[in-house]
Amino acid sequence: MGKSSLELFGLMVEKIDLGVMVLDADMCIRCWNEFLSQRTGKPQAEVIGRHFLRVFPDADKSSFGEMVELAQERGIHVYNHWLQEAPFVRLSGEVGQQPMQSTLFFPFFGQKGEPLFGLIIYDTGTIAKSSAQLESALNALRSNQSEQDQLLRKLEAANSQLLQSEKLAAIGQLAAGVAHEINNPIGFVFSNLKTLSIYVRDLLKMIDAVEDAVELDEIRQLKRQLDYDYIRGDVEALIHESEDGIDRVKRIISALKDFSHIEEEEFRSADLHRGLDTTLNVVNNELKYKAEVIKEYGDLPRVECIPSQINQVVMNLLVNAAHAIEGFGRILIRTGCEQSEVWVEIEDSGKGIEPRLINRIYEPFFTTKPVGKGTGLGLALSYSIVQKHNGRIDVRSEVGVGTCFRVYLPIKQPVESQSQEVSA
Ligand SMILES: Nc1ncnc2c1ncn2[C@@H]1O[C@H](COP(=O)(O)OP(=O)(O)O)[C@@H](O)[C@H]1O
Ligand SMILES: [Mg+2]
Structure with a gap:
């Protein structure tokens, strides 16, 4: 040097x-x-x-x-x-x-x-000082983290409460529909029973007359008097019609049972088409005056899911579709399978969603419907249900033409989420 x-x-x-x-x-x-x-x-x-x-x-x-x-x-x-x-x-x-x-x-x-x-x-005092600062920053971060964890837990609780209240709201809506739906068959079965009881009384009268009659003509006359031929024809029709009515009530009740599975929270392998049909039965009252429902089902394997929750998603989509239709329209339900996932699609010929709103539809409480008609929770909850299923929702919409929601679900759940409890 x-x-x-x-x-x-x-x-x-x-x-x-x-x-x-x-x-x-x-x-x-x-x-x-x-x-x-x-x-x-x-x-x-x-x-x-x-x-x-x-x-x-x-x-x-x-x-x-x-x-x-x-x-x-x-x-x-x-x-x-x-x-x-x-x-x-x-x-x-x-x-x-x-x-x-x-x-x-x-x-x-x-x-x-x-x-x-x-x-x-x-x-190394300055280094010590800055490392102390770092330490305290870390501590602050840690406490922030735990605050966030707490918030997250609260959010989750609130979310599951929302899910619960939406379910209740849906059940209220359903109850009204079901009451309406059951009212009609119960009504005619009841009136049929009344008529039948009159017929039975008359028929018994004729049979009793056999005992007391001296001549066959007396009985023939009674038969004519009581209009036996008419009764005979009508009884069969009445019984047949009543059976139909009771059958309809039974179908609705079993659909309701299928639909709710109140305590069911576990993932299990399920037939999605059965769930779709069940849900359709339940919301039929709301759909039938609004749209023609067309089913285009593909081939589906059994899917690991919480069926009652998936039913709820489908119901939300169907009800939204019906709400979007002014006058009478068309609702298409398609299903299909791609590799490791299946999809369910609900397409309507309704008024569509404006592009500026499409990013907001999953927000809780976002609704364009008048007070009392919409809660703004249907899609938010559907979204969280689908997310818990490790699936996703896609939406295509054109104003004045219609909207199509497609829900993708994995056929098998990834291992860790199978055991994890999903709140409803
Ligand atoms: N099929 C559809 N067609 C048109 N708009 C829809 C459709 N589905 C949802 N939307 C829009 O998304 C909003 C949020 O839907 P949702 O979360 O189910 O709440 P709500 O139905 O109670 O309004 C609706 O208010 C509506 O504006
Ligand atoms: Mg809705």
């Missing part, structure tokens, strides 16, 4: 914010920079040529000795971190603050080959 660069190094060492000293083989101080003078209050002239331990009588002799030995015998750089105070020099004298210092002690040879040692002392 040329002289001028050595000089530059010298100047730099005088300015640097590190304590830099050179010791000879006897541990006497050979160089001592400005920083050390300032921090220790000992000028260069006072320390040069003196033994290190004389200058720092308080230094921990044994750890100093250890350091020297390591550097001398193994010729290595020895780094020391004193979490509190270096055993020999105090650099930052601020009271009350724990100084943190590190040292680097290393051997080198002078120009004439004489063994020398460099000792660099540096303040």
Whole structure:
């Protein structure tokens, strides 16, 4: 190294914010920079040529000795971190603050080959401070995280409550529809029973007459009088019609039972078409005055799902479709299977969704329907149900033409979500 660069190094060492000293083989101080003078209050002239331990009588002799030995015998750089105070020099004298210092002690040879040692002392207080800041930032983050976790849990609870209340609202809506639907068959079955009871009374009268009649003509006359031929024809019709009526009621009730599965929360393998038909039966009352329903079912394997929840999604989509239709329209229900997933599509010929609103339809409480008609929860809950099933919902819509919602579901649930409980 040329002289001028050595000089530059010298100047730099005088300015640097590190304590830099050179010791000879006897541990006497050979160089001592400005920083050390300032921090220790000992000028260069006072320390040069003196033994290190004389200058720092308080230094921990044994750890100093250890350091020297390591550097001398193994010729290595020895780094020391004193979490509190270096055993020999105090650099930052601020009271009350724990100084943190590190040292680097290393051997080198002078120009004439004489063994020398460099000792660099540096303040790690600032590093400590920033690491403390980092620590507290981390802590803040951690507490933030736990707050967020708590919020998430609350949200989940609220969500499941919403799901519950939407279910209740849906059940209310259904109950009205079902009442209407059952009312008609029950009505005519009841009136048929009344007529039948009159017929039975007349028929019994004729049979009783057989006992008392003297002549066959008397009975024939009674038969004519009571219009036996008419009764005979009508009885069969009445019984047949009543059976039909009771059958309809039975179908509705079994559909309702299928539909609700109130306690069912577990994933199980299910026939989606059966669920679709069941749901159609249940919402039929709401659909039949609004649209012709066309089913185009594909071939579907059994799908691992929570059937009552999927039914609810389908019901929400069907009801929305019916609501979107002004006058009388068409609702298409298609299904299909692609590799590892199945899809169910509900397409309507309704008024469509404006492009500026399409991103909002899954928002809870977003509704374009008048108060009382829409809760704005149907799609939000459908979305969360489908998400819990590891599926997705796509929507295509054109104003004035119609809307098509397509729900994709995996045929098999990924392993970890099978066991996980899904709230409804
Ligand atoms: N098939 C559809 N056709 C047109 N608009 C729809 C359809 N489905 C949903 N929407 C729009 O999305 C909104 C949100 O739907 P939803 O979450 O079911 O709530 P709600 O039916 O109670 O309004 C509806 O108000 C409507 O504007
Ligand atoms: Mg809705």
